[in-house]
Amino acid sequence: MAPLKIGYGLGIGNFTPEKLQYAKSVGITYVEASGMSTFLDGNRNFKLSDEAIVKKLTDAKKAADAAGIKVWSVHMPFGQNIDLSFINEADRQDVVAKHIKLINFLKILEPEVILFHPSYYLGLNERDMRKSQLIKSAIELDEAVRGISATMVIENMLGPELMASNGKERPLMRTVEETQEIFARLPKTIYSAIDMNHIKNPEKLIIAMGDRLKTVHIADGTGAAENHFFPCSGEGKNDWNAILAALDKVGYTGPFMYESAFKDEKDLATCYQTLYNNYSNSK
Known part of the structure; x- marks a missing residue:
């Protein structure tokens, strides 16, 4: 396997010429734009005028272009009130409408990939209904994403067990089986994003998704909590040789x-080189 290019998540507010030029100088070629709460608050209200959003995104794109860094992906907003799987149809439609409005602005960044969470925490015994609602939303959003020449991806979520400590069910796509089941019902134009912190043995999900895998979130963890440890810190339990072999x-x-x-x-870049060398030497 040839070495992969390096990218990292960067809040849209941090897209400064200095930050991006430094990142490029130390071997980073891609970024995932995060921090979309800059534009949309937790109650689905836009915080800035259309003009201000356009200016912020245009400035971010200029800074990335000047540094020679490509915006690979955008991490769409998510939360208790920004959930593609809402059962209440008016709420679900509003979530989709706000996402579509944001997607049309995000065209400025020319991203390859637009990444969504499948859901937030769920009430009890509504999982099947939530899956159907997610699929409905995804079909609508896929059209908007393809409209800006990007690919829609949905990320697997943390779920070591069905119930979370808050008395709710864990989000959708918490296991290999559930992720496979939902993807079998989604249009083939929608791809998988795999988060290496959200599941124990992420290599199993990578193999299960196969050529449906479009992008990754690299972090170490245990599959039991939102740790997002640095992979070379020694804090997590991921088997990076197995993960690189699966990729x-x-x-x-x-x-x-x-x-x-x-x-x-x-x-x-240094950490990836270490992981890559370890994997190459293990073969």
Whole structure:
């Protein structure tokens, strides 16, 4: 497997020429734009005028272009009130409408990928209904995403057990089986994003998704909590040789996109090189 390009998640408010030029100088070629709460609050209200959103995104794109960094993906907003699987149809339609409005602005960044969470925490015994609502939303959003020449992806969520401590059910796509089941019902134009912190043995999900895998979130963890440890910190339990072997097997060519703690951007490429060398030497 040829080495992958390196990327990392960066809040849209941090897209400064200095930050991006430094990232590029230490081996980063891609970013995932996060922090969409800059534009949309937790109650689905836009916080800025259309003009202000356009200016912020245009400035971000200019800074990335000047640094020679490509916006690979955008992490769409999510939360208790921003849930694609809402059972209440008026709420679900409003979530989709707000996402579509944002997607049409995001065209400015020319992203390859638009990433969504499948749901937030769920009430009890409504999982099947939530899956159907998610699929309805995804079909509508896929059209908008393809309209800006990007690919829609949905991310697997943390769910070591069905029930969370808050008395609710864990979000959708919490297991390999559930992720497979939902993807079998989605249009083939919608792809998988795999978060290496959200599931124990992520290599199993990578193999299960196969050529449906489009992008990754790189972090270490235990599959039991939102740790997002730095992969070279020794804090998590992921088997990186198994993960790189799985990425190799399914022919993954996207960026090695970090969504983890780190001290300095220069550590990201160094860490990947270590993981890559370990994997190459293990074969």
